Amino acid sequence: MVAKAIQGLVPFKELGLPDLRTLESEFRRESIPEIEQANSLEGAIVLLETYMGFFESDMLLVPKSSPIGTINIMRSSLAHIVEKRLDARERYILLALDTLEHPYEVWESMxxxxxVRYLFIGAYSQKRQMLVVVAPWEGKVLWNFMHTDAKSLNKHRQGTLLYKRH
Known part of the structure; x- marks a missing residue:
């Protein structure tokens, strides 16, 4: 079973925060290109490893800075991100990495x-936006990321607001 945010968390609207669908361009980051999709799960993992900084075959994790501290990217978690091949999530690795370092918001949601999960919201001047999910095991660990539209991303803006760029 896939874990989901519990009901009753404080939504962004109750905090007086703007809707991402109408967010002014000055609060969005510049568009970031997709990379080319891999032909296989193994190829997708290699792309993630390359872009995330796994330069040595014996590296188990790569630390990345974020506004809420260091996020560990675990080599053992990469397959989980790209296992649904129809999504080809590896295409959005540059957006995901940028969202970790320069999120619009970070939410802590039970x-x-x-x-808890830490939800990094990426707001960009392009059609698709970014959600990066960081889990609290073994420190803070990158667990997943997905591109989405602003309306769907608004639904993840609930819980405790830890960081806002605006």
């Missing part, structure tokens, strides 16, 4: 498995 999930129905009893653990």
């Amino acid at each position: 999930y129905d498995d009893g653990m």
Whole structure:
């Protein structure tokens, strides 16, 4: 079963924050290009490893700076990100990395498995926006990322606002 945010978290509207669908351009980051999609799961993992900085075959993690501290990218978690091949999420690695370093917002949200997740919201001057999910095990660990439209991304803006760029 996939964990989901619990009901009753404080939504962005209650904090008086703007809707991402109408967010002014000055609060958006410049468009970031997609990379070319891999032909296989193995190829997708290699692309993630390359762009994320796994330069040595024995590297197990790569630390990345974020406004809420260091986020560890674990080599063992990369397959989870790209296992759904129809999504070809590796195409959005540059957006995901930029969102980790320069999020529009970071939310702490409690999930129905009893653990919090840190939700990094990326607002860009392009059609697709970015959600990066960081899990609290073994420090803070990059768990997933997905591109989405602004309306869908608004639904993830709930819980405790830890950081805002605006």
